[in-house]
Amino acid sequence: MLAPNLFMKTIAMGAEAVLSITKRDGERVLVKDRIRKGYRVPELDERIRKQRTKTEMRLLGRARRAGVQAPRVWDTRGSEIIMEWLEGPTIKECLNGMSKAKRLDAYEQIGRAAANLHKAGIMHGDLTTSNMILRKGVPEQLYVIDFGLSKTSHRIEDHAVDLFLLYEAIKAAHYRFLDEAWKSIIKAYKHNYTIAGQALERLGKIERRRRYRG
Numbered sequence: 485m486l487a488p489n490l491f492m493k494t495i496a497m498g499a500e501a502v503l504s505i506t507k508r509d510g511e512r513v514l515v516k517d518r519i520r521k522g523y524r525v526p527e528l529d530e531r532i533r534k535q536r537t538k539t540e541m542r543l544l545g546r547a548r549r550a551g552v553q554a555p556r557v558w559d560t561r562g563s564e565i566i567m568e569w570l571e572g573p574t575i576k577e578c579l580n581g582m583s584k585a586k587r588l589d590a591y592e593q594i595g596r597a598a599a600n601l602h603k604a605g606i607m608h609g610d611l612t613t614s615n616m617i618l619r620k621g622v623p624e625q626l627y628v629i630d631f632g633l634s635k636t637s638h639r640i641e642d643h644a645v646d647l648f649l650l651y652e653a654i655k656a657a658h659y660r661f662l663d664e665a666w667k668s669i670i671k672a673y674k675h676n677y678t679i680a681g682q683a684l685e686r687l688g689k690i691e692r693r694r695r696y697r698g
Protein backbone atom coordinates (compact mmCIF):
# COMPACT_ATOMS: atom_id res chain seq x y z
CA MET A 485 0.00 0.00 0.00
CA LEU A 486 1.25 3.43 -0.89
CA ALA A 487 0.16 5.39 2.09
CA PRO A 488 -0.17 3.29 5.22
CA ASN A 489 -2.10 5.48 7.53
CA LEU A 490 -4.31 5.27 10.55
CA PHE A 491 -6.83 7.48 8.82
CA MET A 492 -8.16 5.78 5.72
CA LYS A 493 -11.80 6.05 4.85
CA THR A 494 -13.35 4.31 1.88
CA ILE A 495 -15.70 6.67 0.08
CA ALA A 496 -16.62 4.74 -3.02
CA MET A 497 -16.43 1.32 -4.56
CA GLY A 498 -16.21 2.05 -8.25
CA ALA A 499 -16.63 -0.45 -11.03
CA GLU A 500 -12.96 -1.23 -10.93
CA ALA A 501 -11.45 0.60 -8.01
CA VAL A 502 -11.73 1.31 -4.32
CA LEU A 503 -11.57 5.01 -3.53
CA SER A 504 -10.42 6.12 -0.11
CA ILE A 505 -9.53 9.33 1.59
CA THR A 506 -6.36 9.42 3.60
CA LYS A 507 -4.05 12.07 4.99
CA ARG A 508 -0.68 13.07 3.69
CA ASP A 509 1.28 15.84 5.37
CA GLY A 510 -1.91 16.75 7.18
CA GLU A 511 -3.85 17.18 3.94
CA ARG A 512 -6.64 14.98 2.74
CA VAL A 513 -5.82 13.09 -0.41
CA LEU A 514 -7.64 10.51 -2.45
CA VAL A 515 -6.30 7.02 -3.07
CA LYS A 516 -7.68 5.17 -6.07
CA ASP A 517 -6.74 1.52 -5.89
CA ARG A 518 -7.66 -0.69 -8.79
CA ILE A 519 -8.87 -3.98 -7.46
CA ARG A 520 -8.15 -7.49 -8.63
CA LYS A 521 -10.73 -8.99 -10.93
CA GLY A 522 -11.14 -12.67 -10.19
CA TYR A 523 -12.30 -13.54 -13.68
CA ARG A 524 -9.01 -12.41 -15.23
CA VAL A 525 -5.86 -14.49 -15.32
CA PRO A 526 -3.69 -13.01 -12.50
CA GLU A 527 -0.77 -11.91 -14.69
CA LEU A 528 -3.08 -10.28 -17.20
CA ASP A 529 -5.10 -8.74 -14.39
CA GLU A 530 -2.04 -7.10 -12.91
CA ARG A 531 -0.95 -5.82 -16.28
CA ILE A 532 -4.36 -4.27 -16.98
CA ARG A 533 -4.54 -2.61 -13.57
CA LYS A 534 -1.06 -1.15 -13.90
CA GLN A 535 -1.74 -0.05 -17.45
CA ARG A 536 -4.96 1.77 -16.55
CA THR A 537 -3.28 3.42 -13.60
CA LYS A 538 -0.47 4.67 -15.81
CA THR A 539 -2.90 5.81 -18.46
CA GLU A 540 -4.97 7.63 -15.89
CA MET A 541 -1.96 9.46 -14.49
CA ARG A 542 -0.68 10.41 -17.93
CA LEU A 543 -4.00 11.60 -19.30
CA LEU A 544 -4.90 13.47 -16.12
CA GLY A 545 -1.71 15.45 -16.60
CA ARG A 546 -2.43 16.06 -20.25
CA ALA A 547 -5.94 17.23 -19.48
CA ARG A 548 -4.74 19.61 -16.81
CA ARG A 549 -2.12 21.08 -19.11
CA ALA A 550 -4.89 21.68 -21.63
CA GLY A 551 -6.77 23.72 -19.07
CA VAL A 552 -9.34 21.09 -18.14
CA GLN A 553 -10.10 20.98 -14.42
CA ALA A 554 -8.99 17.56 -13.25
CA PRO A 555 -7.42 16.35 -9.99
CA ARG A 556 -3.69 16.79 -9.50
CA VAL A 557 -1.76 13.56 -9.20
CA TRP A 558 0.58 13.38 -6.22
CA ASP A 559 1.96 9.89 -6.62
CA THR A 560 1.40 6.47 -8.18
CA ARG A 561 2.73 2.99 -7.65
CA GLY A 562 1.52 -0.24 -9.16
CA SER A 563 -2.24 -0.11 -9.23
CA GLU A 564 -2.57 2.84 -6.85
CA ILE A 565 -2.81 6.48 -7.62
CA ILE A 566 -2.82 9.27 -5.06
CA MET A 567 -4.52 12.42 -6.19
CA GLU A 568 -6.08 15.62 -5.07
CA TRP A 569 -9.30 15.03 -3.16
CA LEU A 570 -12.16 17.06 -4.58
CA GLU A 571 -14.87 17.91 -2.11
CA GLY A 572 -18.28 17.92 -3.67
CA PRO A 573 -20.89 15.66 -5.26
CA THR A 574 -20.70 14.08 -8.68
CA ILE A 575 -22.95 15.68 -11.30
CA LYS A 576 -24.93 12.47 -11.31
CA GLU A 577 -25.65 12.91 -7.62
CA CYS A 578 -26.57 16.57 -7.67
CA LEU A 579 -27.96 17.62 -11.05
CA ASN A 580 -31.54 16.51 -10.53
CA GLY A 581 -31.83 18.53 -7.32
CA MET A 582 -30.30 21.75 -8.63
CA SER A 583 -31.99 25.05 -9.48
CA LYS A 584 -32.29 25.91 -13.15
CA ALA A 585 -29.62 28.59 -12.93
CA LYS A 586 -27.17 26.12 -11.38
CA ARG A 587 -28.03 23.47 -13.92
CA LEU A 588 -27.35 25.84 -16.80
CA ASP A 589 -24.02 26.73 -15.29
CA ALA A 590 -23.15 23.04 -14.94
CA TYR A 591 -24.07 22.33 -18.58
CA GLU A 592 -21.87 25.16 -19.73
CA GLN A 593 -18.96 23.73 -17.77
CA ILE A 594 -19.62 20.23 -19.09
CA GLY A 595 -19.67 21.40 -22.71
CA ARG A 596 -16.52 23.43 -22.22
CA ALA A 597 -14.69 20.55 -20.55
CA ALA A 598 -15.60 18.18 -23.39
CA ALA A 599 -14.47 20.75 -25.95
CA ASN A 600 -11.16 21.35 -24.21
CA LEU A 601 -10.48 17.63 -23.89
CA HIS A 602 -11.14 17.06 -27.57
CA LYS A 603 -9.21 20.11 -28.64
CA ALA A 604 -6.24 18.74 -26.73
CA GLY A 605 -6.57 15.40 -28.47
CA ILE A 606 -8.00 13.46 -25.56
CA MET A 607 -10.80 10.94 -25.79
CA HIS A 608 -12.09 10.52 -22.26
CA GLY A 609 -13.57 7.10 -22.89
CA ASP A 610 -16.15 7.22 -20.07
CA LEU A 611 -17.59 10.70 -20.19
CA THR A 612 -20.60 10.28 -17.90
CA THR A 613 -22.05 12.43 -15.14
CA SER A 614 -20.58 10.01 -12.55
CA ASN A 615 -17.17 11.05 -13.75
CA MET A 616 -17.66 14.74 -13.11
CA ILE A 617 -17.43 16.37 -9.70
CA LEU A 618 -18.86 19.75 -8.85
CA ARG A 619 -16.21 20.96 -6.49
CA LYS A 620 -17.39 23.00 -3.54
CA GLY A 621 -16.34 26.62 -3.54
CA VAL A 622 -17.32 29.96 -4.93
CA PRO A 623 -17.87 29.49 -7.76
CA GLU A 624 -18.50 25.76 -7.86
CA GLN A 625 -16.21 24.27 -10.44
CA LEU A 626 -16.68 21.21 -12.54
CA TYR A 627 -13.86 18.67 -12.47
CA VAL A 628 -13.50 15.72 -14.80
CA ILE A 629 -12.24 12.49 -13.22
CA ASP A 630 -11.68 8.82 -14.10
CA PHE A 631 -9.24 8.82 -17.02
CA GLY A 632 -8.49 5.08 -16.85
CA LEU A 633 -10.11 4.42 -20.23
CA SER A 634 -8.87 7.58 -21.88
CA LYS A 635 -6.54 7.81 -24.82
CA THR A 636 -4.84 10.42 -26.89
CA SER A 637 -6.83 10.87 -30.06
CA HIS A 638 -7.60 13.62 -32.50
CA ARG A 639 -10.04 11.37 -34.38
CA ILE A 640 -13.47 12.89 -34.84
CA GLU A 641 -15.02 9.44 -34.44
CA ASP A 642 -13.52 9.07 -30.95
CA HIS A 643 -14.78 12.48 -29.93
CA ALA A 644 -18.24 11.62 -31.22
CA VAL A 645 -18.19 8.42 -29.15
CA ASP A 646 -17.48 10.52 -26.05
CA LEU A 647 -20.47 12.70 -26.88
CA PHE A 648 -22.63 9.67 -27.50
CA LEU A 649 -21.77 8.23 -24.09
CA LEU A 650 -22.46 11.54 -22.43
CA TYR A 651 -25.82 11.79 -24.13
CA GLU A 652 -26.76 8.26 -23.09
CA ALA A 653 -25.65 8.92 -19.51
CA ILE A 654 -27.84 12.01 -19.28
CA LYS A 655 -30.75 10.15 -20.82
CA ALA A 656 -30.37 7.39 -18.26
CA ALA A 657 -29.85 9.47 -15.13
CA HIS A 658 -31.38 12.89 -15.86
CA TYR A 659 -34.10 12.13 -18.36
CA ARG A 660 -36.39 15.02 -17.55
CA PHE A 661 -33.59 17.47 -18.28
CA LEU A 662 -32.36 15.75 -21.41
CA ASP A 663 -33.42 18.39 -23.97
CA GLU A 664 -32.40 21.32 -21.85
CA ALA A 665 -29.08 19.72 -20.92
CA TRP A 666 -28.14 18.61 -24.40
CA LYS A 667 -28.96 21.94 -25.99
CA SER A 668 -26.81 23.84 -23.50
CA ILE A 669 -23.95 21.36 -23.49
CA ILE A 670 -23.74 21.43 -27.29
CA LYS A 671 -23.87 25.19 -27.34
CA ALA A 672 -20.87 25.38 -25.02
CA TYR A 673 -19.11 22.58 -26.88
CA LYS A 674 -19.46 24.45 -30.17
CA HIS A 675 -18.45 27.70 -28.60
CA ASN A 676 -15.17 26.21 -27.37
CA TYR A 677 -14.23 23.88 -30.21
CA THR A 678 -13.95 25.12 -33.79
CA ILE A 679 -14.56 21.74 -35.41
CA ALA A 680 -17.37 20.76 -33.04
CA GLY A 681 -19.70 20.59 -36.04
CA GLN A 682 -17.79 17.62 -37.45
CA ALA A 683 -18.00 15.70 -34.19
CA LEU A 684 -21.72 16.41 -33.98
CA GLU A 685 -22.26 15.27 -37.52
CA ARG A 686 -20.47 12.03 -36.69
CA LEU A 687 -22.57 11.71 -33.55
CA GLY A 688 -25.66 11.83 -35.77
CA LYS A 689 -24.26 8.93 -37.76
CA ILE A 690 -23.60 6.89 -34.64
CA GLU A 691 -27.16 7.48 -33.49
CA ARG A 692 -28.62 6.46 -36.83
CA ARG A 693 -26.48 3.34 -36.95
CA ARG A 694 -27.75 2.43 -33.49
CA ARG A 695 -31.36 3.01 -34.39
CA TYR A 696 -31.26 0.83 -37.46
CA ARG A 697 -29.64 -1.97 -35.54
CA GLY A 698 -32.40 -1.66 -32.95
Ligand SMILES: Nc1ncnc2c1ncn2[C@@H]1O[C@H](COP(=O)(O)OP(=O)(O)O)[C@@H](O)[C@H]1O
Nearest residue numbers: 496498499500501503514555568569570614630
Ligand atom coordinates in the same frame (compact mmCIF):
# COMPACT_ATOMS: atom_id res chain seq x y z
N1 LIG B 1 -10.31 13.01 -6.87
C1 LIG B 1 -11.48 12.67 -6.31
N2 LIG B 1 -11.99 13.40 -5.30
C2 LIG B 1 -13.17 13.07 -4.71
N3 LIG B 1 -13.91 12.01 -5.06
C3 LIG B 1 -13.46 11.22 -6.05
C4 LIG B 1 -12.23 11.52 -6.73
N4 LIG B 1 -12.03 10.55 -7.67
C5 LIG B 1 -13.07 9.72 -7.58
N5 LIG B 1 -13.95 10.10 -6.62
C6 LIG B 1 -15.21 9.43 -6.25
O1 LIG B 1 -15.10 8.03 -6.45
C7 LIG B 1 -15.99 7.58 -7.48
C8 LIG B 1 -15.32 6.53 -8.35
O2 LIG B 1 -14.13 7.07 -8.91
P1 LIG B 1 -13.70 6.81 -10.41
O3 LIG B 1 -12.36 7.43 -10.63
O4 LIG B 1 -14.80 7.25 -11.30
O5 LIG B 1 -13.53 5.22 -10.42
P2 LIG B 1 -14.19 4.06 -11.33
O6 LIG B 1 -13.20 3.85 -12.44
O7 LIG B 1 -14.27 2.90 -10.42
O8 LIG B 1 -15.51 4.57 -11.83
C9 LIG B 1 -16.38 8.84 -8.23
O9 LIG B 1 -17.62 8.73 -8.87
C10 LIG B 1 -16.36 9.89 -7.13
O10 LIG B 1 -17.55 9.82 -6.36
Ligand SMILES: [Mg+2]
Nearest residue numbers: 498614615630
Ligand atom coordinates in the same frame (compact mmCIF):
# COMPACT_ATOMS: atom_id res chain seq x y z
MG1 LIG C 1 -16.01 6.41 -12.69
